[in-house]
Amino acid sequence: MRRLLLILRREYLAYLLTPGFFIALVTLPLVLGVTAVLPSLLSRHTPAPKVAILDLTGIGAEGPGRYLEAKIREGRTRNLPQEQAAVLAPPPPGLVGVRTPQEAAERIQAFYREQDPDANPPIILVLAGGADAVEARLWTPRARLIDLSGSLEDDLSEWSRDRRMTALGLSEADIRQVFEAGIDVQTYSPESRTGRVTLTDRLPQLAALGVSYLLVTLILAGSGMILTSVVEEKSSRVIEVLVTSAHPAELLLGKVLGVLCLFLTVLGVLAGVGVLAAGQLPAGLIREAAGAIFNNGLLGWATLFLVFGFLLYGSIFAGLAAFCETPREAQSLATPLSLLMLVPLILVVSALQAPDSPVIRAAALFPPFTPFLMLLRIADGAPAWEVATGLALMAATTAGAIWIGVQAYRTGALTQGPPRLLAILRHTLGRKA
């Protein structure tokens, strides 16, 4: 135990006492914050699209061109956030007197050739055809610019329906009633605190989903760190001294738990900041989301699954790495295991739709997936026997993984040359050093 703690401490401090760790600790919340506000910032600083409308339908004041111009001028363009609302621009002078869409196309292309695309020239909507069959072509200087066609299509369709209903003799009030005649379906459940199901009721499940993703990421990252650490010790021959100084189980567990403690430190700091921040948040959805993460025992379960996941995967990664002298060798050996860890990521999405489906229930009891999927089952109110069975199977499998990892580590530490999977299996399971 003394040796295990010494090795744990060394591993922990080897990562902790580096400038990179502190930089990462400080920058991680910053990166998360910036990621959250960046899309909004970007859209605010993106110039609003300018739209010029050339109406060749000949309908006049009641035509679609005027209708759209009024909507854009009033900022009522559909499906666009306020900060991206289009701005009305006059048609380029070269389009004056144009009669047909073909003629308009030639003039518009000539116009765009003269313009600097970075100067935000207007997009040009050309409307033609008759009142019953309006033909709309949207010209844009660059194909990759924000596409307004969907938004304009909705508005034009509204104009068309409005016109047809007027033709059928409906008054303006009748038409408004038709548009407002949609039926809103409300969901109710006895499990909901208020009776009516809202996003708040789904927050625990969404929080479990987020934490599950975080667990996969952390365990994958931690296993990678363990892998690299063992390979470094193997290539520098430190491993030969270590195996004469401590039992391989002490070495392997010390290493895995050292990296785990590092991650728990990071999570502890972030959780502390999160709790403090949650207390300062105004009442609302964000505060409720924070509450879903920090209340309901989710963090406790997450910590438990993180520990088991680390021990399970970290032990196997460490054992495999002991056979490798270069990170490349180790990565190629560990790739199948890394891919296995990605399967729960796919299942987690299905679990959000149907957390109690037989596939998810079975997968949550499959020990390599339990650390990632059982959280969702718990959030869904899985029965105690199911959780207990999952934990028991996971604990037994973790113990087995540690045993295999120790055997592999012990044998691999002294082997030389490129690793071969069959030889590793033979050595590990045959216990021949």
Place this chain on the structure above:
Amino acid sequence: MTGVAALELDELTRTFGDRAVVEALSFRVEPGAVFGFLGPNGAGKTTTLRMILGLVAPTSGRMSVLGASDGRRVRDRIGFLPEERGLHPRMTPLQAAAFLGGLKGVAPAVARRKARTMLEQLGLGYAANTQIRRLSKGMAQQAALVCTLIHDPELIILDEPFSGLDPTHQQGLEALIRERSGKGATIVFSTHVMSHAERLCDRVLLLAGGRKVFDGTVQEARSRAPGRLVLEGGLEITDIRSLPGVVAVNAAGSAAKEGDLRLEVELAPGAEAHETLSAAFRAGLGVRRFESREPGLHEAFLLLTGSGPRLPEVAGA
């Protein structure tokens, strides 16, 4: 040989597949002895050391390491220095000593204090807080040695400890081995450099092809090799060949005086050079100069491992 041996191997064998890397190896190392483990590359030295340390299981045979059935049971009483550095590159020598000493039960503060003293003895005090990756190979080897000895082990196993060291550091290491031996530690080291073994070892063991070819004192090993006598003068080869103890006569370069011969006379193992020389004088041979060359461990090594080159025999001899 009485009492408990520090190290005793009895018919120890290790095979990999069908190949025996170490075959029925038996030897005994008394407590406090300096024991040299010699052999060409691939002789089985490292595998034997690993079996002693408990890192590799023997296929058959028994051993006793400080009274235990293998090194794992007494790991706190053993110090092992592998051929390569074996230290975390980002640690300083003091940190490494505190960590590895801690694994062997030494309090970190004590380990750091002892390490600083030992590094200063080795002339490396200034590098105590320098990361090991920034040290030269020789300096890193010295730092590793300090870590090996930090817990005052009873049995010290050194795998090629002199490799990579310059003559000054080699001398320092020899002094350290003598000092530890003087304090009662048993030292087993493998080496290719015979001069270190000759100067340091009470006993040496020669391995070749996984088998023991010699086990005894340095003097006993030397006696297995032929002595040599260099004679110069107006000599007849046939006269020299008829002298007692002479096995072969080889050319040994040009003589100082024109017309004279300079010959290297190879003596039979155990033959005394002075008896051969006396016989030459009694026979009235024209010996103007002579030189007796005692066989070294190097010659014994080459002879016993069957890899020694021979000088060309004199034509017509």
